[in-house]
Amino acid sequence: MTIGLNAYLVIGALLFSAGVVAVLSRRNAVAVLIGIELMLNAANVNLVAFDRFVSGGIGGQVFTLFVLAIAAAEAAVALAIILNVFDAHDRIDVDRVNSLKG
Amino acid sequence: MLNLALVCLFAPLFGFVVQYFLGKRLPRQGDLFTVATLGASLVCAILLTIKALGGETMDPWSIEWFRPGGEGAPAWTLGVMVDGLTAVMLVVVTVVSFLVHVFSIGYMHGDAKYANYFAWLQMFTFAMLTVVLASDLMLLFIGWELVGLSSYKLIGFWCEKKAPANAGRKAFITTRIGDVGLVLALMVIAAVVGSFDFGKIAAAVQDGTFSGPWLTIAGLGVLAGAAGKSAQFGFHVWLPDAMEGPTPVSALIHAATMVAAGVYLVGRTMWMLTPEVLYVVAALGALTGIMAGFIAVAQNDIKKVLAYSTVSQLGYMFLGLGVGAWHAALFHLATHAFFKALMFLGSGSVIHACHHEQDMRKMGGLWKKLPVTGTTFLAGVLAISGLPFFSGFYSKDAILSGAYHRFPFLFWIGLAAAVLTAFYMMRLFVMTFLGKPRDQHIYDHAHEGGFSMQMPLVVLGILAVIAGYGAWHEILLAPDTGLVVAGHHTVGDIHHFEHDTATVAPLAIAAGIGGLVIGWFVFSILSAARLAALKRPLKGLEWACSNKFFFDEFYREALLKPTYAFAAFCGWMDKTGVDGVVNAIGRGGLRLAGYSGVNDDVVVDGAVKGVGATALAGGGVFSRLQSGRVRFYLSVSVGIVAVILVLLLKKSL
Numbered sequence: 001m002t003i004g005l006n007a008y009l010v011i012g013a014l015l016f017s018a019g020v021v022a023v024l025s026r027r028n029a030v031a032v033l034i035g036i037e038l039m040l041n042a043a044n045v046n047l048v049a050f051d052r053f054v055s056g057g058i059g060g061q062v063f064t065l066f067v068l069a070i071a072a073a074e075a076a077v078a079l080a081i082i083l084n085v086f087d088a089h090d091r092i093d094v095d096r097v098n099s100l101k102g
Numbered sequence: 103m104l105n106l107a108l109v110c111l112f113a114p115l116f117g118f119v120v121q122y123f124l125g126k127r128l129p130r131q132g133d134l135f136t137v138a139t140l141g142a143s144l145v146c147a148i149l150l151t152i153k154a155l156g157g158e159t160m161d162p163w164s165i166e167w168f169r170p171g172g173e174g175a176p177a178w179t180l181g182v183m184v185d186g187l188t189a190v191m192l193v194v195v196t197v198v199s200f201l202v203h204v205f206s207i208g209y210m211h212g213d214a215k216y217a218n219y220f221a222w223l224q225m226f227t228f229a230m231l232t233v234v235l236a237s238d239l240m241l242l243f244i245g246w247e248l249v250g251l252s253s254y255k256l257i258g259f260w261c262e263k264k265a266p267a268n269a270g271r272k273a274f275i276t277t278r279i280g281d282v283g284l285v286l287a288l289m290v291i292a293a294v295v296g297s298f299d300f301g302k303i304a305a306a307v308q309d310g311t312f313s314g315p316w317l318t319i320a321g322l323g324v325l326a327g328a329a330g331k332s333a334q335f336g337f338h339v340w341l342p343d344a345m346e347g348p349t350p351v352s353a354l355i356h357a358a359t360m361v362a363a364g365v366y367l368v369g370r371t372m373w374m375l376t377p378e379v380l381y382v383v384a385a386l387g388a389l390t391g392i393m394a395g396f397i398a399v400a401q402n403d404i405k406k407v408l409a410y411s412t413v414s415q416l417g418y419m420f421l422g423l424g425v426g427a428w429h430a431a432l433f434h435l436a437t438h439a440f441f442k443a444l445m446f447l448g449s450g451s452v453i454h455a456c457h458h459e460q461d462m463r464k465m466g467g468l469w470k471k472l473p474v475t476g477t478t479f480l481a482g483v484l485a486i487s488g489l490p491f492f493s494g495f496y497s498k499d500a501i502l503s504g505a506y507h508r509f510p511f512l513f514w515i516g517l518a519a520a521v522l523t524a525f526y527m528m529r530l531f532v533m534t535f536l537g538k539p540r541d542q543h544i545y546d547h548a549h550e551g552g553f554s555m556q557m558p559l560v561v562l563g564i565l566a567v568i569a570g571y572g573a574w575h576e577i578l579l580a581p582d583t584g585l586v587v588a589g590h591h592t593v594g595d596i597h598h599f600e601h602d603t604a605t606v607a608p609l610a611i612a613a614g615i616g617g618l619v620i621g622w623f624v625f626s627i628l629s630a631a632r633l634a635a636l637k638r639p640l641k642g643l644e645w646a647c648s649n650k651f652f653f654d655e656f657y658r659e660a661l662l663k664p665t666y667a668f669a670a671f672c673g674w675m676d677k678t679g680v681d682g683v684v685n686a687i688g689r690g691g692l693r694l695a696g697y698s699g700v701n702d703d704v705v706v707d708g709a710v711k712g713v714g715a716t717a718l719a720g721g722g723v724f725s726r727l728q729s730g731r732v733r734f735y736l737s738v739s740v741g742i743v744a745v746i747l748v749l750l751l752k753k754s755l
Contacts, residue, residue, distance in 0.1 A: 020740055023733075023736060024733055024736055024737055024740065027733070094732045094733060095731050095732070095733065097730075097732070098729070098730025098731060098732075099730070
């Protein structure tokens with residue numbers, strides 16, 4: 001059996017679903033961040049796969065690099081926020097950060 | 103001459119303004135100041151008279167007031183003029199006013215409104231001089247009303263008491279009724295002649311443009327005004343009541359000057375009066391003379407006797423004017439002013455001595471206590487009774503001879519009035535000065551007033567004796583301005599009367615002496631019991647006289663009560679009719695406002711509040727969604743994305 005585009009897409013979908021479940025189910029902010037990273041990487045897998053099997057060229061790989069850079073920046077910002085939340089609340093439970101509710 | 107006239111006129115006005123505003127702060131509350139301003143006026147008046155007597159004439163001087171008809175129409179002017187008549191009146195007014203000022207210093211001493219009193223005396227003098235100096239009817243009318251105003255203020259001077267306040271009102275309103283006639287005459291003259299200048303009116307009368315019924319109506323209007331001011335029959339009710347004022351005021355206003363203003367007005371406009379009007383004047387005068395004479399006999403208040411005597415003498419003057427004895431009437435005006443002012447000031451002296459007791463029944467024997475007052479008063483009594491060689495004789499005699507030649511019937515009435523005059527004057531004199539004191543307490547405390555009260559009495563006493571010798575006829579006619587006798591009488595007419603006094607004089611003398619003797623006999627010689635017996639058959643007459651022939655009662659029933667009833671009816675109409683409509687409209691408005699309010703509360707506010715409430719409710723629902731739980735938000739968004747994805751996939755499949 002040849003490994004084709006569908007296999008990659010299935011892997012991407014599984015990764016994305018795992019990320020979504022992590023984001024929705026975990027209360028720990030760091031875990032949520034990890035979930036988000038999973039979803040981003042699922043997108044990366046899809047991009048590389050489409051690049052390899054459909055369009056041909058390096059556009060998808062370039063996009064992937066951008067995504068990685070942005071993910072790194074996002075992680076830096078997110079960790080900074082989390083650190084501040086910890087300072088304020090002594091824990092990093094996202095359900096506790098609700099002072100902006102209406 | 104003009105400057106003199108203007109100084110004479112405006113000195114008292116200046117005095118009034120200064121005295122009214124600063125009087126209390128002047129030394130001696132300004133009494134000497136007002137005497138001084140009036141002295142200036144008096145000097146000017148005398149100088150003017152001397153010049154007039156010397157034949158000097160003054161052209162009427164006037165300023166244009168306004169042109170009621172616009173540009174080109176005849177102007178209404180205000181001006182002054184001096185002729186013989188004016189000169190005589192000037193002297194009378196200023197002399198009497200001056201002496202009354204001096205007398206008042208003593209009489210009003212210590213009064214709370216001392217300064218104010220002198221201010222109004224000044225105002226009155228100014229007003230009277232305006233009347234006298236005016237060369238046109240409009241200015242005369244202005245002065246005329248000012249006279250009425252100051253008279254009102256002075257009668258009601260003690261206005262904190264009820265009687266003087268009412269008397270002031272009565273005088274003002276009664277004379278105002280007469281003034282309606284005068285205003286009517288002014289309107290007729292304005293419409294027919296277009297100018298109020300005496301010269302222009304006289305010219306219009308002479309060339310016939312102003313004649314017929316209109317002239318008669320204007321004449322009657324003038325007469326009505328004059329009768330009101332001069333308290334002629336029908337209008338006379340205000341004068342006795344005016345005695346509530348201070349006695350010097352009575353002397354000045356209600357004996358010498360203001361009441362003579364009516365006589366002056368008729369004398370001034372004599373050329374305007376048609377024979378019919380003159381007949382009315384004469385009849386009115388004779389009726390007034392005899393009626394007031396009867397009432398005076400039955401009065402016990404010393405001032406009331408003098409008041410009715412004044413009414414009676416004014417009637418005499420009207421009689422004189424009516425029969426065409428123009429100069430005699432005005433001559434009598436002058437002499438009467440002196441001797442009546444004298445008697446009023448004398449009565450003031452008596453009242454002052456008796457601690458403001460005015461009832462003659464409580465006096466008697468005062469001659470010994472008040473020699474100066476008594477002597478001068480006697481001069482006044484003899485003068486008014488028309489005893490030869492006293493001033494009243496000459497003037498009265500002239501009037502009676504005029505009446506004798508024109509209306510013999512009125513002559514006999516006048517003669518009867520002369521007897522009555524002497525009679526009640528003697529009664530007054532006997533009751534006050536002769537006999538035994540009736541009230542020992544009053545008698546014991548009686549004393550002569552100070553110099554300021556004696557000096558005017560003496561001066562007026564002398565004038566009452568000698569005023570008849572003056573060259574009055576010459577002065578009155580002196581510079582013939584053509585105004586005096588332009589109409590229906592000529593200078594010849596007037597002199598005609600003068601030469602006929604010989605027939606009338608004995609009768610007049612007999613009347614005067616007869617009245618005095620009867621009076622003296624009845625009130626001094628007869629015992630009280632005999633007097634009562636004598637009175638018995640005359641009971642009805644006495645009853646009518648002492649009640650003043652029921653004029654006041656008649657007016658109350660015939661005029662005042664209907665007026666009050668009508669006023670009450672008008673009030674009722676106002677309250678029920680007019681107010682009813684107004685209130686109904688108000689109530690309607692109120693109801694409408696109620697509906698509008700409900701509409702506002704329910705509909706408009708409902709809409710506004712409804713919007714608010716809806717927004718609030720919506721906000722409540724949606725605010726529940728903003729739970730603050732991040733995972734909830736994410737779950738929702740993922741769910742929605744999933745749904746969209748499913749839908750997209752379904753479509754593409």
